[in-house]
Amino acid sequence: MKLIAKITLLILLAVAFHGCNKLPLQESFDFDENDHPSVKPRFNMSIYDFMLAHAEFSLMVEAVKRAGMENLFSGGADDKTVLMLRNEAMTEFLTNHRYAKISDVPVATLQNLLNYHVIKARITQNDLTVQDFTVFQTMIDGANGKITLYKWREYWEIQINTGGPDLPSTAKKANVYLHNYEFTNGVGHHMKQYVRRVPF
Numbered sequence: 545m546k547l548i549a550k551i552t553l554l555i556l557l558a559v560a561f562h563g564c565n566k567l568p569l570q571e572s573f574d575f576d577e578n579d580h581p582s583v584k585p586r587f588n589m590s591i592y593d594f595m596l597a598h599a600e601f602s603l604m605v606e607a608v609k610r611a612g613m614e615n616l617f618s619g620g621a622d623d624k625t626v627l628m629l630r631n632e633a634m635t636e637f638l639t640n641h642r643y644a645k646i647s648d649v650p651v652a653t654l655q656n657l658l659n660y661h662v663i664k665a666r667i668t669q670n671d672l673t674v675q676d677f678t679v680f681q682t683m684i685d686g687a688n689g690k691i692t693l694y695k696w697r698e699y700w701e702i703q704i705n706t707g708g709p710d711l712p713s714t715a716k717k718a719n720v721y722l723h724n725y726e727f728t729n730g731v732g733h734h735m736k737q738y739v740r741r742v743p744f
Contacts, residue, residue, distance in 0.1 A: 554648045563684070590728055592605075600695045601631070604633075606646045610647065610651060611658055613655065621729065623666050624729070625663040626663075627732075629738055630734055630736055641744075657667035660683070660689065660739070663682050665681075667731060668723070670733055672694075672695040677694050678692070678694070678708075679691070679692050687741075688741055691705065691739070692705050692707070692711060694708065701720065703719050704719070715742075716737075718735060718737035718738065719734060719737075723734045
């Protein structure tokens with residue numbers, strides 16, 4: 545009985561080995577870590593018009609109006625990037641700062657919040673190198689207006705203020721929720737959380 549079992553096992557191994565020899569080799573694949581999804585087709589409207597047309601930005605629109613900053617988001621050249629704060633992000637801001645509603649926030653505070661979410665450069669995922677911290681300037685001048693972007697290798701996700709040179713402990717980080725919305729006056733990325741370098 546043991547002899548029959550041994551012979552059967554040898555036959556099975558021989559068949560398996562013979563079958564493996566017939567498998568073709570996998571073709572080589574050159575992975576390009578900077579090859580990522582294309583940028584979405586351009587919207588024929590301004591960043592502000594897009595936000596006006598989408599209810600998920602109603603709180604940011606209210607903040608822009610209260611801060612008197614409509615011109616920044618509706619006009620200008622195609623040379624800026626707006627981190628578009630969805631209602632989740634604005635609600636997080638209100639909650640963290642103990643405001644009940646947008647009208648309770650001092651105008652200067654809203655202006656700082658909004659200005660920090662506008663970068664003085666046009667940035668899509670294509671413009672960032674993976675695994676590299678890149679520092680940009682927001683509409684806030686000086687060191688307090690610096691913002692750090694990082695493109696994570698997995699899914700090419702843009703992370704904000706997750707590390708990099710001279711990042712203070714007061715910085716608040718977040719990941720971009722939806723990337724690469726191109727408009728007539730800049731690029732927009734949707735945010736479900738707000739970011740900061742120093743307290744507003």
